[in-house]
Amino acid sequence: MTKLEPAVADAHAGGRRAWLGLAVLLLPVLLVSMDISVLFLAMPTLTVDLDPTAAQQLWILDIYGFMLAGLLITMGNLGDRIGRRNILLIGATIFGLASILAAFAPSSGVLIAARALMGIGGATLLPSSLALISTLFPDARQRARAIGIWTAFFAGGSAVGPIIGGLLLHHFWWGSVFLINIPVLAILLIFGPILLPEHRSTELGRLDWPSVVLSIGGILPLVYGIKHIAAEGFDVWSLLIALFGLALLVVFIRRQRHLADPLLDLKLFTRPLFRVAIGASTAGMASLAAMSYLTSVYLQSVTGRDPLQAALLGIPMAVAVFGFSMEGARIGRALGIRATFTLALALSAVGNLMLLGVGVDAGIGWYVAGSVIAGVGYGISFTLVSDVAVSAVPPERAGSAVGISETSFELGNALGLALLGSLAALVFRSSGDFGDTIGETIAHADGNSALIDAAREAFVDGMHVAIVAGALLLIAMAITAWRDCRPR
Incomplete structure (x- = not known):
């Protein structure tokens, strides 16, 4: 059995309140996917202001996706345990604060750190928002419809990111592509506690932190090595990094076989x-x-x-x-x-x-x-x-x-x-x-x-x-x- 707190599922499920809750859930999904691509057009003007090195330019673009990839499984599990609405609101707060830091970053290093924090926040928003749909819509047909809308906004966000970025850059400075996140997240933080039910599992045990370390330590080097090979061409160092990540993932998977409450349920x-x-x-x-x-x-x-x-x-x-x-x-x-x-x-x-x-x-x-x-x-x-x-x-x-x-x-x-x-x-x-x-x-x-x-x-x-x-x-x-x- 699972426990719904503090609202009962039936109070939210399937009616107008549920669809309003879905509208609130779509906001972070749109932002997370949009922020993957919104920087593409901003890089030239950003480069003039902050003068990043070639390596820093790659990190500004890539660190966000690295953190997303490395933390999605962990944050999905954490939401199952501490509450999906809780982690959604925590993630929105982190994402918003990091967006402000990124918009006014005085140096490339600060911008890279801000983008990393945005990736951490984004990794909490995606799994919790989609998992909450199962609570809002217990009816299979309504749930499938809601998931279709969620997917449309997620897919659409990465497509409209460059377009929105282009329009903002036509009128404002490069930091505006980050500040646009703030009013959207404010709506989520105000209405999320009202419209979204809490959901946490009472059956799952404590999070296995060695698995968390192995998961992140495996995925990040693997994705980094693959992306580096794609951007710079094949080299031994990138291959070794990717193989190191792959080896850690093998250890991670072997550990999951012996845990009562694994991080990755095989x-x-x-x-x-x-x-x-x-x-x-x-x-x-x-x-x-x-x-x-x-x-x-x-x-x-x-x-x-x-x-x-x-x-x-x-x-x-x-x-x-x-x-x-x-x-x-x-x-x-x-x-x-x-x-x-x-x-x-x-x-x-x-x-x-x-x-x-x-x-x-x-x-x-x-x-x-x-x-x-x-x-x-x-x-x-x-x-x-x-x-x-x-x-x-x-x-x-x-x-x-x-x-x-x-x-x-x-x-x-x-x-x-x-x-x-x-x-x-x-x-x-x-x-x-x-x-x-x-x-x-x-x-x-x-x-x-x-x-x-x-x-x-x-x-x-x-x-x-x-x-x-x-x-x-x-x-x-x-x-x-x-x-x-x-x-x-």
Whole structure:
């Protein structure tokens, strides 16, 4: 049994109060996902003011995602034990204070520290907000609808981040991209205690802190090593760091087998539906991250668009992801989970493959059409992943399961950039006497049009190879979903 404090579940469940509670829960979800991408456009002006080194620039961008990935499982478990509303409000406070510190950071070091604190706060917000939906909506149909809306806002946040950042930077200084968080979080802190029920488990034991250390100590070096290889190319030091993290994760998993109340409940993976959901989120995010990154570079370095124009061309895909995240639950009921997972993954693969029509001098129509079709598939599959993470596990394990699913999204993102991004870079560099990146090659071409044209052609070739690899990964996962999924 689980205990609901201080409000009784029936007082909140399913009615107008529950939907108002969902509206409050959507606010931190939008902010956490938006803050992953909102800095992309702010980096040039931020760099002028704070003068960060190249390494500091990478840490400013990456430390937020590192902390998210490393702490999601821990914070999901902690919320199950101390109360999901409690940890949501604590996380919102940390996120808000860190946003103020980031906005007025006097140096790169302070900004990096603030971004790390934002990652800690964000890691408490995601699993607790999604797990609370199971308390607000005990009815399966309403819960699936609510999870679809939650997923739409999470997916939409990262898409609108660059657009909002561009609008703010047009009128204000770079710190404004952080200060926009404050009024949103104020609404959560005021209305959260009124509209959200508390939920904590009375069955789970104390948190196993050695497991917490092993989990964070394993995930952070693994993600760091993978991202460093993706950004800088393969080197022995990055590989050793990633292998060190992997070794700690092996020790972590072995420890979980012998604990009565493990941080990572391995029994969850004996459920075929849960396994397929985690595989789908990892494969989906890997292909989506590679496609988004490579097409962003393509639109700017190959076609010559500025960052805001490139972001605006991503709006159709964002709309598709948002819309079909909302309808994912309905499609799942109509077709069944097995067919819907398979269809969604296949649509994502087809959309990726349509980007083979993109070329150096033409193909924007193929990009828009392919990204929209892929977005339909991603929206449906990501909704099902979130639904399974909440619905296919015991209520007392909802926070832990959500932490696992959100971590799989973060790891999929890192793996997509590292493996598929590195594959594209390998094809690019092996096609001629170029620099490490197309941007570096064009910057040092000294007007050599033949070299620039060759570099653009090589980049498109590398992008095609990586996108096909991502599509094959999606197809393999679609086959696995059809084989392993069974109707609930």
